[in-house]
Amino acid sequence: MKSIEELSFPSDVKYTDDHEWAKVEGDLVRVGISDYAQDQLGEIVFVEMPEIGDTFAQGNEFGSVESVKAVSEIFLPIAGEIVEVNSELEDAPELVNTDCYNKGWLVKIKPDDLSEMDKLKDQAAYLEMLKG
Template structure:
């Protein structure tokens, strides 16, 4: 288990209270879980993701991530339709631990309302929340 200061939180991402990160690129948002979440979970052994075309409202559960010891739900930080899922996670779920912001991304969505991004936290606000 690492100290918060040892964890990595890129500046160009938005963070949700449930520890998901989101990144807007053109019209698409990529979503994953952050370094803090993967460190808390420990070894990720299974990731269950939705299918392309599924739609979710903000805050709905879109999948689960399982570590050796526990299962955790994944909550979508903003509403939208799934346009891509990271199929590499099926065979190499450890990407979530090793590369949470790159190879360990989970889904891409076409957001229903891009302005929902504004409701998510910047790095500093998220760190403040973690430090309580």
């Protein structure tokens, strides 16, 4: 496992206490797991995704990530409807390990209430939590 200083935490995304990230892109929000989460999990071998059209409340479990070490539930950072899933992960789940913020994203949602993003941690607060 890498030290926190070796991991990437972009400042243009928000983070949850459960290590998911959310990035506003127009009227949608792209969601994935943080570099810290993928590093802790180790080699990702499978990602269980929701169906397009599924809706979830903020903090609800929407899928899971399976690594050689463990299976971890993933939770939606803000409420919304799934409008796209990253189908590349079906054949290449390791993209979560190699590029969790770009190629390894999980879902895109149409948010119910974009102001829920304000409840998430910014880069500084997330790093503080990890170091704490």
